[in-house]
Amino acid sequence: MSAPATQSAGTLLxxxxxxxxxxxxxxxxxxxxxxxxxEMRAIIGPNGAGKTTFMDIVxxxxxxxxxxxxxxxLSRNLIGMNEARIARAGIGRKFxxxxxxxxxxxxxxxxxxxKNDRNPLxxxxxxxxxxxxxxxxxxxxxxxxxxxxxxxxxxxxxGQKQWLEIGMLLAQDPKLLLVDEPAAGMTLGERExxxxxxxxxxxxxxxxxxxxxxxFVRRLDCKVTVLHEGSVLAEGSLDxxxxxxxxxxxxxxx
Amino acid sequence: MDMFKKTPSLPIFIAVLVxxxxxxxxxxxxxxxxxxxxxxxxxxxxxxxLALVAIAMDLVWGYTGIxxxxxxxxxxxxxxxxxxxxxxxxxxLIVVESMASAALPPTPSEISDAIGTQxxxxxxxxxxxxxxxxxxxxxxxxxxxxxxxxxxxxxxxxLAFRSRVTGVYLSILTQAMTLALSLYLFQNxxxxxxxxxxxxxxxxxxxxxxxxxxxxxWFFWASSLALLLTYLLATFLVSGKFGSVIRGIxxxxxRVRFLGYSVxxxxxxxxxxxxxxxxxxxxxxxxxxxxxNPAEIAPIASIYLAVWVxxxxxxxIYGAVIGAAFVxxxxxxxxxxxxxxxxxxxxxxxxxxxxLVLLGLSFVLVTLFAPKGIxxxxxxxxxxxxxxxxxxxxxxxxxxxxxxxxxx
Numbered sequence: 028m029s030a031p032a033t034q035s036a037g038t039l040l041x042x043x044x045x046x047x048x049x050x051x052x053x054x055x056x057x058x059x060x061x062x063x064x065x066e067m068r069a070i071i072g073p074n075g076a077g078k079t080t081f082m083d084i085v086x087x088x089x090x091x092x093x094x095x096x097x098x099x100x101l102s103r104n105l106i107g108m109n110e111a112r113i114a115r116a117g118i119g120r121k122f123x124x125x126x127x128x129x130x131x132x133x134x135x136x137x138x139x140x141x142k143n144d145r146n147p148l149x150x151x152x153x154x155x156x157x158x159x160x161x162x163x164x165x166x167x168x169x170x171x172x173x174x175x176x177x178x179x180x181x182x183x184x185x186g187q188k189q190w191l192e193i194g195m196l197l198a199q200d201p202k203l204l205l206v207d208e209p210a211a212g213m214t215l216g217e218r219e220x221x222x223x224x225x226x227x228x229x230x231x232x233x234x235x236x237x238x239x240x241x242x243f244v245r246r247l248d249c250k251v252t253v254l255h256e257g258s259v260l261a262e263g264s265l266d267x268x269x270x271x272x273x274x275x276x277x278x279x280x281x
Numbered sequence: 282m283d284m285f286k287k288t289p290s291l292p293i294f295i296a297v298l299v300x301x302x303x304x305x306x307x308x309x310x311x312x313x314x315x316x317x318x319x320x321x322x323x324x325x326x327x328x329x330x331l332a333l334v335a336i337a338m339d340l341v342w343g344y345t346g347i348x349x350x351x352x353x354x355x356x357x358x359x360x361x362x363x364x365x366x367x368x369x370x371x372x373x374l375i376v377v378e379s380m381a382s383a384a385l386p387p388t389p390s391e392i393s394d395a396i397g398t399q400x401x402x403x404x405x406x407x408x409x410x411x412x413x414x415x416x417x418x419x420x421x422x423x424x425x426x427x428x429x430x431x432x433x434x435x436x437x438x439x440l441a442f443r444s445r446v447t448g449v450y451l452s453i454l455t456q457a458m459t460l461a462l463s464l465y466l467f468q469n470x471x472x473x474x475x476x477x478x479x480x481x482x483x484x485x486x487x488x489x490x491x492x493x494x495x496x497x498x499w500f501f502w503a504s505s506l507a508l509l510l511t512y513l514l515a516t517f518l519v520s521g522k523f524g525s526v527i528r529g530i531x532x533x534x535x536r537v538r539f540l541g542y543s544v545x546x547x548x549x550x551x552x553x554x555x556x557x558x559x560x561x562x563x564x565x566x567x568x569x570x571x572x573x574n575p576a577e578i579a580p581i582a583s584i585y586l587a588v589w590v591x592x593x594x595x596x597x598i599y600g601a602v603i604g605a606a607f608v609x610x611x612x613x614x615x616x617x618x619x620x621x622x623x624x625x626x627x628x629x630x631x632x633x634x635x636x637l638v639l640l641g642l643s644f645v646l647v648t649l650f651a652p653k654g655i656x657x658x659x660x661x662x663x664x665x666x667x668x669x670x671x672x673x674x675x676x677x678x679x680x681x682x683x684x685x686x687x688x689x
Contacts, residue, residue, distance in 0.1 A: 114541035126536045128529045135525045147550045151523045
């Protein structure tokens with residue numbers, strides 16, 4: 028296996044020995060995984076390999092039966108914290124299906140995501156400052172929605188919604204982005220743009236991308252982790268894992 | 282202000298309310314032509330209070346997506362809290378007056394016993410229960426109008442939201458709360474006179490010389506002012522980022538969590554705040570109604586509240602006001618015996634009996650065919666169409682069109 032992550036500047040997220048089962052089915056089986064502070068990582072694997080469950084556990088949606096999820100310099104255990112606290116700690120998540128607030132404008136969606144005090148009273152008396160507006164404008168330009176700020180996001184196309192959600196993710200200014208199939212339903216041009224956005228983000232923070240599309244993964248040009256039946260099957264560069272016989276047997280060969 | 286810019290309906294509402302208030306004042310028996318009877322002024326004043334609690338319902342249901350079927354419990358509690366002071370203070374004046382002619386001046390404990398006998402005689406008691414401790418003090422009871430329902434809402438909401446009870450289960454839970462409260466109050470030893478409730482609330486202590494003609498208009502003004510302030514507060518709440526977040530909770534609560542907002546905290550805030558608003562509405566309503574009893578907070582009352590908001594159009598504040606005013610006034614018309622019976626030859630439709638059927642039917646029809654309610658009519662006038670988008674997105678190459686739109 029190529030350079031272990033623990034030898035880099037430090038570990039941002041370390042998942043160790045987690046297992047979870049639903050009605051007897053082991054979705055995650057003694058999974059260990061770690062990622063550094065400014066790193067891009069792609070997770071691939073067949074359906075049911077536990078990719079989405081892994082994200083659910085890290086973001087606090089699902090409680091694992093055992094194991095630890097350690098976060099940041101202080102190695103705080105995230106298990107037991109609720110979703111909102113984990114998000115505030117610096118983990119952002121993009122869902123497979125684009126989930127934006129369709130009844131609200133692009134501007135409102137982005138402003139809601141921009142990093143600020145999340146306490147109800149602070150939100151109630153919140154007045155957007157210049158830096159908040161500038162941040163919204165900047166992100167809107169980055170995701171190609173600068174002209175659409177006043178449109179209801181329900182009117183956007185599928186690809187635009189995907190970008191809006193990526194924009195909201197970046198607005199949160201997370202240290203770790205968990206991105207589930209960002210390129211689903213996008214044209215080739217849109218995919219390339221998405222790759223650029225993610226690569227740019229990975230320069231300053233950790234990005235974990237779950238993706239089925241091998242071409243997209245190749246373009247990300249990063250370390251790949253292959254999951255199978257809830258644990259890591261192989262890890263390394265894309266070329267390295269695609270030549271792995273186990274990976275070919277369970278995933279690529281089919 | 283930002284609020285006015287984002288809500289073009291706000292100045293219109295203020296103007297309509299001011300004109301309405303002035304019109305009623307100058308048509309009242311006390312201050313004008315006398316075209317509106319005192320009892321109808323009271324009905325209108327009560328209607329404003331109902332519009333006020335409907336705004337609270339709209340905030341909690343229409344904006345935050347919590348279908349609370351228990352907000353009338355807070356409304357009733359507010360009424361009970363102010364009713365305790367009204368009853369105590371007025372009974373005390375009467376008792377002191379009647380004892381003044383006695384040979385020996387009465388001791389404080391004699392006065393207290395006499396008041397107790399007067400108030401609790403109907404339930405076979407003469408002792409003041411513990412909950413009447415502050416009934417002698419106007420300001421203490423005013424504080425309790427806010428505190429008692431507020432704390433109940435806070436505790437109930439904390440327990441419910443913390444365990445992530447949502448949807449229909451939460452609605453059932455709130456129904457159980459209001460049912461339990463009304464059953465408790467029905468008991469004679471609840472300390473609030475059982476099913477007799479509190480009565481004579483229209484008589485303000487020390488104001489016997491003032492005619493109800495004037496008092497009714499004063500309460501009408503107070504209700505109007507309270508409605509205005511509630512409307513402004515509600516507009517302020519929903520027009521900024523707070524409004525964004527609560528509408529987000531309504532539409533996709535899990536997504537809001539992953540943005541880092543504490544959904545439970547926001548729900549609890551809105552639930553408690555609207556509970557307090559409802560209580561203030563009740564504290565203004567029951568002195569105009571004159572009587573409050575446990576039947577007022579029966580589960581059905583809170584369901585009516587949801588029906589008003591649905592018919593008026595939820596998710597817009599003026600919709601709640603229109604729904605409450607329209608339905609409760611029409612209801613007064615039909616159940617008050619003013620509506621003429623319809624003789625079909627073989628059967629006579631008596632509106633007193635059939636009004637509820639009509640209301641239920643219109644609720645079903647509005648839900649099915651006009652989900653935006655009466656408020657949706659204003660969208661037709663202002664040509665504000667919301668996109669009617671069904672079918673699947675066509676995917677990247679067809680841009681933002683969906684199946685059915687592309688076929689056109």
